[in-house]
Amino acid sequence: MSKKNKKLRLLVTKQCPHKCPMCCNNQFDLMKVPVVDRIDYDEIMITGGEPLLYPRLVCDLIQGLRVLRYGTQTKFYVYTSIAHPAIFPYVLDEADGIVLTPHNKGTIDLFCLLNAKLLRAPEKTKGKSLRLCLFPDIKAMLPQGIDLSLWQVKDIEWKKDCPLPDGEDFRRLPNLIE
Numbered sequence: 001m002s003k004k005n006k007k008l009r010l011l012v013t014k015q016c017p018h019k020c021p022m023c024c025n026n027q028f029d030l031m032k033v034p035v036v037d038r039i040d041y042d043e044i045m046i047t048g049g050e051p052l053l054y055p056r057l058v059c060d061l062i063q064g065l066r067v068l069r070y071g072t073q074t075k076f077y078v079y080t081s082i083a084h085p086a087i088f089p090y091v092l093d094e095a096d097g098i099v100l101t102p103h104n105k106g107t108i109d110l111f112c113l114l115n116a117k118l119l120r121a122p123e124k125t126k127g128k129s130l131r132l133c134l135f136p137d138i139k140a141m142l143p144q145g146i147d148l149s150l151w152q153v154k155d156i157e158w159k160k161d162c163p164l165p166d167g168e169d170f171r172r173l174p175n176l177i178e
């Protein structure tokens with residue numbers, strides 16, 4: 001019998017305010033992604049599209065899944081390109097962590113506000129995982145000397161064909177959020 005993957009990449013919406021030319025979502029029909037049929041994963045990564053367009057629904061989804069996974073160690077992470085100083089902390093309260101990938105100067109400006117806000121409120125980030133993924137051109141937009149001590153920073157590049165990492169399943173909600 002084949003071993004079950006322990007990580008789930010869960011597509012919740014196709015909607016996104018950005019139009020990145022290399023976006024993975026342009027490369028295949030998202031409606032052909034299989035519908036999620038189990039949740040016994042150690043790690044569930046909420047992705048899109050842009051999940052933070054729907055912060056309340058994402059928090060409700062995580063809460064519901066936490067109930068179903070009660071008594072397990074399942075962790076919930078949210079993948080986003082939105083650094084809004086109110087929305088981001090709201091979702092962080094519910095998730096175990098957020099992976100933020102800024103895509104433009106506007107997001108970097110918001111990120112600076114968000115970062116300052118989180119640095120002033122250590123209780124908001126205690127026990128949370130914060131990852132900041134930076135394309136080289138976006139990294140160059142960060143202010144000199146900015147304090148990134150809250151973040152695990154990862155340098156990234158666009159990858160053709162968007163290979164799915166080993167050990168992960170990619171599934172979607174039966175009804176994507178519109």
Ligand code: SF4
Nearest residue numbers: 016018020023049081
């Ligand atoms: S932000 Fe992400 S989901 Fe949105 S268009 Fe860019 S790569 Fe695609």
